[in-house]
Amino acid sequence: SVRCYSSQKAPTINLFGKEYPTDDWTNINKSIQDKLERNLIHQKYHPLNHLVNKIKHFFYKNYINRNGNPLFSVYDNFRPIVSVEENFDSLLTPKDHVSRSKKDCFYVNKDYLLRAHTTAHDNELIRSGLNCFLTFGDVYRRDEIDAKHYPIFHQCDGVRLFDKNELFRNAANEMDIFEKDPSNLKRTSEKQKNYTLDACKIVEYDLKNTLTNLVQFIFGTSSKINMKWVDATFPFTHPSWELEIEYKGNWYEVLGCGILEQEILTNAGAENHIAWAFGLGLERWAMILYDISDIRVFWSTDNGFLSQFKFDDPTHTKIIKYKPVSVYPPCPIDISFWLPEPSETFTYNSNDFYDLVRDVGGDLVEQVTLIDNFENKKTKKTSHCYRIVYRSMDKTLSLAEVNQLHKLIQTKAAEQLGVKIR
Numbered sequence: 001s002v003r004c005y006s007s008q009k010a011p012t013i014n015l016f017g018k019e020y021p022t023d024d025w026t027n028i029n030k031s032i033q034d035k036l037e038r039n040l041i042h043q044k045y046h047p048l049n050h051l052v053n054k055i056k057h058f059f060y061k062n063y064i065n066r067n068g069n070p071l072f073s074v075y076d077n078f079r080p081i082v083s084v085e086e087n088f089d090s091l092l093t094p095k096d097h098v099s100r101s102k103k104d105c106f107y108v109n110k111d112y113l114l115r116a117h118t119t120a121h122d123n124e125l126i127r128s129g130l131n132c133f134l135t136f137g138d139v140y141r142r143d144e145i146d147a148k149h150y151p152i153f154h155q156c157d158g159v160r161l162f163d164k165n166e167l168f169r170n171a172a173n174e175m176d177i178f179e180k181d182p183s184n185l186k187r188t189s190e191k192q193k194n195y196t197l198d199a200c201k202i203v204e205y206d207l208k209n210t211l212t213n214l215v216q217f218i219f220g221t222s223s224k225i226n227m228k229w230v231d232a233t234f235p236f237t238h239p240s241w242e243l244e245i246e247y248k249g250n251w252y253e254v255l256g257c258g259i260l261e262q263e264i265l266t267n268a269g270a271e272n273h274i275a276w277a278f279g280l281g282l283e284r285w286a287m288i289l290y291d292i293s294d295i296r297v298f299w300s301t302d303n304g305f306l307s308q309f310k311f312d313d314p315t316h317t318k319i320i321k322y323k324p325v326s327v328y329p330p331c332p333i334d335i336s337f338w339l340p341e342p343s344e345t346f347t348y349n350s351n352d353f354y355d356l357v358r359d360v361g362g363d364l365v366e367q368v369t370l371i372d373n374f375e376n377k378k379t380k381k382t383s384h385c386y387r388i389v390y391r392s393m394d395k396t397l398s399l400a401e402v403n404q405l406h407k408l409i410q411t412k413a414a415e416q417l418g419v420k421i422r
């Protein structure tokens, strides 16, 4: 079926000054395009920039090689456009995995997308011969809109490879990374098929130790923090874990990690190694560190926000708590419509509507929620009702202003998604 935007789609899309051909997969809207070059992690005094500097500092300070140089190389300047191969195939994501869907990703076209995670660069960096590296960057996922979700956020990925000598040091003559005993050549909950349990346990310990120390370093100065490891699954690691930390009485997932699948190392020319990998969400960390309750404020250009972070922090121990600036009242309005009947022209899904609202309303939209969904048994038609909460970070919105915006959303939804406003 043809997607809703295809009727008005231009033959190319311009990203970072380069024209990319569009096709049925293209679904990058203008509000995303406008933010591609904001470069928040490089903006001096931005809270994400502070956090990136702290994480770099932690790895520079604690991991030094024999020559006194930092062990980890840092990459924080890769463009977010990656191939489907890099984002998914190179990481063993099955061809039919849900995470590939254009419902969830921003595709440039069928071959390229805005990376959905910074893990997308792991394969290439391992292939280039690196053993330890960190990548920082903006990542893109189509999602609902609220204080905790924004279609662009930022991640830091880290990878560390070990060969036999690095892993076992003085015991290297006695121990092996690769299993020799045929009866142990199997995948279990604790290890991959070809690796020994010893090797997996040491790598698991090193990974968890590194990340626990990082958490202590970043948050520990403010108060005692509770954390717990939870078993997880990723296509590219096994075993895998998530780390949750407690903040104001709730548990928040702050990272995913695990032992990199051996096949990825082999494909990247690093056979004879075992590796750990992790990926963490910078906004999550910054929100906890600075007490920021709304993820949209990271995009604020308001001085009331940015001026609170204007400090130099040479020791990387300064903790400040953010005072929210959005004191203006929310304005909720509902929108109801009949979904298009299945046809060749329109295939409705809620994420298209969320994107459209974000596109038209920009950051004046705080939240969109589906509050009612019913089918008329006779006509077989389905109706959706969404509540859109409008709120500005900078001022009280007038009713006239909000109504105008709401009308525009109604008109565009009818035009672009083929829905019938009720």
Ligand code: FA5
Binding pocket: 116, 117, 118, 119, 141, 143, 148, 149, 150, 153, 155, 157, 234, 237, 240, 253, 254, 255, 256, 257, 258, 277, 278, 279, 280, 281, 282, 283, 284
């Ligand atoms: C990943 O993206 C994996 N690439 C992480 C990984 C890397 C696992 C290497 C193993 C090895 P996930 O989708 O769970 O996993 O996101 C990782 C982190 O990003 C989460 O723990 C969370 O801190 C953050 N995150 C995820 N989704 C969002 C979101 N919508 N908004 C803000 N932060 C998010």
Ligand code: MG
Binding pocket: 253, 256
């Ligand atoms: Mg997760």
